[in-house]
Amino acid sequence: MRFLRVLFLLMLLAVTAGCGQGGEQRSPSAAAADDDTIVLAAYRQLAPGENDGYYCSKILGVWEPLITADEETGAPAPCLAASWEMLDEGRVWVFHLRPRVRFHDGTPLTAQVVVANLDWMAKEPRSTAFYSRSRKNYYPNLVRAEAVDDLTVRMTFSQPNINQLYNMMNFGSPIYAPSCLADDGNFSGAAIGTGPFRIIENVKDQYVLLERNEDYYGAKARAHRIMVRSIPSPDVRFAALKAEEIMGVLDLNAMPPVLADELAQDERFAVSTSRSIMVRYLAMNGTRPPFDDVRMRRAVSLLLDRRLLVAALYLGYATPTVNLLSISSPFYKEFPVEQDVAEAKRLAHEVLGDERREIVYCVNGADPIAKGEAELIAYWLADLGLDVRIAALESPMMTAVMRRGDYDIARSQQGLPSGDPLYVFDGFFSPKGTRNRALSLGYDNPEIDDLLIKLNTEPDEGKRRAMFDRIQAISVEEQPLVPLYFDENIVVYNAARLTGYRALRYGVSLAEVAWK
Structure with missing residues (x-):
């Protein structure tokens, strides 16, 4: 080791x-x-x-959302919205804003400003360096948003939406001063928030x-x-x-x-860690052999020694997993991480017979951990009859190659922009999902498709949780992609000169940081 x-x-x-x-x-x-x-x-x-959908990351403390995530549980927590009520089985949500809040330009936070932000968000989806900004994704089936009074916003949906709070967490409900919102959906100058x-x-x-x-x-x-x-x-x-x-x-x-x-060996520095929202995984090109066969995907998953990868490459700063949903999600379900080399070889032989196949394994050339990890995984995959050629690419090129399907395996990651698992499940497991298409997964499971449709209208939280559990169980069994591990958020700082510096699930405690 x-x-x-x-x-x-x-x-x-x-x-x-x-x-x-x-x-x-x-x-x-x-x-x-x-x-x-x-x-x-x-x-x-x-x-x-100005052309980024959020202008800046939430971790800078410039803008704040209506709903944030509890740092301990990951559940919805108040931020600019102090409280809320769900009415008519989730067809109506009423949000009560925190009083006496002002933007950096002195403008007061009002219900009218929140409605203006929602209208601005609806102009069209915006690509960002963080998560895509789309009102359709974060406010599905929203019919109208209206100001009941200066501090009360009423949102009406065409269908029950019991999960709306999870949709709105963090990147789902950023609120900016009207003066920085451009008519085209971009920003007119720097982002002006309440943070x-x-x-x-x-x-x-x-x-x-x-x-x-x-x-x-x-x-x-x-x-x-x-x-x-x-x-x-x-x-x-x-x-x-x-x-x-x-x-x-x-x-x-x-x-x-x-x-x-x-x-950490230098007495000036300290390392702070926290549970992260990120999941690292291997995407599999399911649009062509051999990974269009579930047996080969399962073979790769069963072959990998995730614990060795975590120990050797992450020095224990990660947690092995077979589940794509982030451990930070309140809906996360734990499954045993299995390794069975004999079964992996048996499944691979069923697919390939005695033939060997050359495959292309893409990694981000700027990510040294992914490159080192690929070398080790490539060594293991030889036992399945797979001869690996590692392609270290720049990020834009890697994205294009994966969308075209000109690869076999690619190392990637997924975060959790809001608390709603549907963002992840729709994107990866629906045949029309954005990530499914972008990664050329070619994945289609009728049972998951049916569950995703039901989850859009099911108001009972217990039934929804059971459906989320079932989707996770199917994905673990069929491995449309191969999850590897959950990151920890690792930050290092000069403890001799700073105080208040600690890792959060996303970012650090920036507002608490100060000179000693």
Whole structure:
């Protein structure tokens, strides 16, 4: 095991050294990075800007949703909506807004503003760096939204929708000041929200600068200013932490486990972890042999030693799974993680006989863990008669290749934008699902199709939970794709200089971060 860890560390450093062209950053302006500013880093730009469906990630604390997720249970929790009622078996939902809330531009939060946001969201779906923004997805069968009074919003749906709170969690119900909403569905300038931070400068692919919202209705942010730099390369983030050019990292893939473990040996740094919303999986091209055969998909799943992968590559900072639904979902059901090499070989032989087949295994070339993982999995797959050619691609090219179906296996991941499992199940398991088509899964199960239709109208929560359980059980049995493990959110920070820094399910406790 120790040998695998050392080997992977060497591989990680070699891969990221080759990514240096993406990691070299121009220094922010001296005015932006003054002595009072806490400088952090993420692997991507967390505020992609005016043409992004959300402008910035929720983890920056700029915008807030009507409904958020409880950090412990993942269940719906109040945010800008202080309370709510479900009427007429879910055909009507009434939301009562938190009083005395103002946007960063001084505009008060009112029911009329919420209705304007819903109208703006309906203009057309928007692609984003985070999750797609579509009113149809987050408010299915919405007939109208109306302001009953200044702090009460009434939403009427054409069908019962008992799961609406889960749809609206986090990225499902962001609320912005009307002044920043453009007529075409984009933003006219920086996003203006109600959160503990406001954006005062945003430089594409370099950094976003946040300043404390002094008029925040809740506990004010402890830091006056926070800059989040965009540093794609993990080894550059590692070096920047060691040199104290940045004080911490955040967002997905904040720091590879091996490098986090190295930093933990330095008394200046601390590692904080939390259950994550991300599931890592192997997509299987089900539109052509051999993975159009459920036996071959099951063979791959049974062959994999997920526990060894987690121990060797993630140093235990992950949890093996055979279920695509995130462990952070309140509807998650646990299934035993089986490994049976003999049965895997038997199933593969039923499909291939004594022939061997060459397959293409695609990975994101910028993800060193996925590359190291692919090398190990490719070694195992040889025992099934599969000769693997690993293709390390840039993200846009990989997306195009998968949509065309010019691959056999691809490493990917799925998060949880809201609390509603239908977002995941519809996308992956419906024949018309966006992820099903984008990954060329070719998956179609009539029983799941029927359950998805019933879930759109079933008002009884107990029956809905049973149907969610059944869909998960079928997916574990048929493996339209092969889940690998749930991430932990791993963040590293300079504990000698910062306080209040802790990992959350998504992001960090940014409003609590301060200089020591």
